Amino acid sequence: MRNFRMTIQYDGARYQGWQRLARGSEARTIQGRLETVLGRLAGEPVAIVGASRTDAGVHAVGQVANFRTAAPVDADSVLEALGRYLPDDIVVTDVAEVDERFHARYRAKSKVYVYRVCNRRFADVLARAYELHVPAPLDAAAMGTAGRSLLGEHDFRSFTALKSTTKSTVRNLMAFEITVHDGKLALRFEGDGFLYNMIRIITGTLLEVGAGMRPPAQVAAALRLMDRGEAGPAAPPHGLCLEEVRY
Amino acid sequence: MRNFRMTIQYDGARYQGWQRLARGSEARTIQGRLETVLGRLAGEPVAIVGASRTDAGVHAVGQVANFRTAAPVDADSVLEALGRYLPDDIVVTDVAEVDERFHARYRAKSKVYVYRVCNRRFADVLARAYELHVPAPLDAAAMGTAGRSLLGEHDFRSFTALKSTTKSTVRNLMAFEITVHDGKLALRFEGDGFLYNMIRIITGTLLEVGAGMRPPAQVAAALRLMDRGEAGPAAPPHGLCLEEVRY
Numbered sequence: 001m002r003n004f005r006m007t008i009q010y011d012g013a014r015y016q017g018w019q020r021l022a023r024g025s026e027a028r029t030i031q032g033r034l035e036t037v038l039g040r041l042a043g044e045p046v047a048i049v050g051a052s053r054t055d056a057g058v059h060a061v062g063q064v065a066n067f068r069t070a071a072p073v074d075a076d077s078v079l080e081a082l083g084r085y086l087p088d089d090i091v092v093t094d095v096a097e098v099d100e101r102f103h104a105r106y107r108a109k110s111k112v113y114v115y116r117v118c119n120r121r122f123a124d125v126l127a128r129a130y131e132l133h134v135p136a137p138l139d140a141a142a143m144g145t146a147g148r149s150l151l152g153e154h155d156f157r158s159f160t161a162l163k164s165t166t167k168s169t170v171r172n173l174m175a176f177e178i179t180v181h182d183g184k185l186a187l188r189f190e191g192d193g194f195l196y197n198m199i200r201i202i203t204g205t206l207l208e209v210g211a212g213m214r215p216p217a218q219v220a221a222a223l224r225l226m227d228r229g230e231a232g233p234a235a236p237p238h239g240l241c242l243e244e245v246r247y
Numbered sequence: 248m249r250n251f252r253m254t255i256q257y258d259g260a261r262y263q264g265w266q267r268l269a270r271g272s273e274a275r276t277i278q279g280r281l282e283t284v285l286g287r288l289a290g291e292p293v294a295i296v297g298a299s300r301t302d303a304g305v306h307a308v309g310q311v312a313n314f315r316t317a318a319p320v321d322a323d324s325v326l327e328a329l330g331r332y333l334p335d336d337i338v339v340t341d342v343a344e345v346d347e348r349f350h351a352r353y354r355a356k357s358k359v360y361v362y363r364v365c366n367r368r369f370a371d372v373l374a375r376a377y378e379l380h381v382p383a384p385l386d387a388a389a390m391g392t393a394g395r396s397l398l399g400e401h402d403f404r405s406f407t408a409l410k411s412t413t414k415s416t417v418r419n420l421m422a423f424e425i426t427v428h429d430g431k432l433a434l435r436f437e438g439d440g441f442l443y444n445m446i447r448i449i450t451g452t453l454l455e456v457g458a459g460m461r462p463p464a465q466v467a468a469a470l471r472l473m474d475r476g477e478a479g480p481a482a483p484p485h486g487l488c489l490e491e492v493r494y
Contacts, residue, residue: 009372125256
């Protein structure tokens with residue numbers, strides 16, 4: 001069996017997220033689309049593993065995935081087939097044969113996501129598909145203070161949409177930065193992993209801080225209370241993008 | 248009669264261009280959409296004049312238009328109504344009451360357009376709606392030389408899709424620049440006016456120069472021959488954006 005690593009960009013708008021759904025609905029997920037093309041090329045079913053399972057509507061410019069196959073394909077033919085048969089909102093920019101032990105999810109050291117907000121009176125029309133428009137002024141400094149209070153290893157169950165689960169809800173938020181340029185905010189999150197909807201719920205909570213609806217200190221308090229009801233709503237998916245997976 | 252000037256951004260993808268078509272098809276043009284909202288607000292038909300009649304599929308971030316009305320409206324109420332009733336791919340960012348003699352088209356000194364090209368092996372997925380993807384390497388220096396040979400006042404009939412017309416095809420190309428950043432080309436055109444499809448045909452011709460299919464000197468030769476057949480094909484509309492109108 002040979003093992004291939006891919007780097008993938010996609011516009012999430014038309015998809016129900018990364019993860020394959022039931023048989024017959026492959027066209028609605030990024031993973032399903034990729035597996036359909038790869039399966040035809042390999043002449044056998046191909047299962048791919050993505051580093052991060054992005055939600056419906058979330059974009060990526062640096063998703064990483066791998067798949068194993070015994071079929072006689074090489075990296076160039078895989079890249080060529082994907083370029084030819086994928087729709088124009090999914091682009092694979094790199095394919096490389098890698099060590100058989102490489103696993104896109106388990107081997108990832110961290111994932112970097114950016115949530116973009118256009119904080120101007122009027123939306124930026126040509127960027128509207130990739131950033132949230134918030135016309136009322138936001139206090140980015142307060143948002144930064146609140147965001148940094150979540151740094152480190154914590155039980156983030158206050159910030160996930162997942163109900164009771166037997167899996168751990170402890171994650172390590174390794175970096176958080178907020179930058180402002182010309183009325184546009186970029187919230188950058190780096191972590192060893194993120195729970196379902198976690199970045200969107202943190203962002204929604206920080207937007208309440210930015211709007212003056214919630215003091216910055218209340219964000220760390222919401223974390224400590226381990227109760228989803230203490231956090232804000234999930235920000236919409238279209239502002240979020242998986243930028244990079246680090247190994 | 249009072250006179251209002253507006254600044255408008257739009258994503259041209261869904262529209263048949265700026266200019267109003269036959270009655271009943273207002274929804275298919277930018278001008279028609281604006282006139283519909285303004286007509287309801289004013290309680291009477293409103294005719295607006297745009298500085299530049301952008302083609303179907305062409306975008307704008309700095310279109311300027313004006314309209315005259317006797318209705319008791321002010322700039323704030325116009326801006327508010329437009330923000331409420333326009334679709335999200337058309338945004339009016341400024342409305343001001345101006346001198347009655349202001350005319351968006353006749354008073355314009357120049358218009359600035361930018362044509363964007365992604366000259367990388369793979370398209371940039373999140374920008375694909377606003378730039379042309381050309382995977383084969385382009386010689387930007389040769390394109391710049393060829394483009395600069397068109398500077399000044401000339402009869403540009405070789406570079407328009409309009410057939411015989413009694414109107415002048417003389418225009419002044421006041422500035423042309425090409426910049427390259429990270430594999431992305433921006434072709435910037437400033438002129439006193441542009442013929443139908445003129446920028447897209449110049450761009451299509453320069454792309455042939457960039458690909459090595461046409462020597463740079465042949466572009467000025469095509470200009471002199473005053474024959475549409477001497478120029479290249481029109482580049483697709485989605486790479487073009489009206490950036491600014493200068494008065």
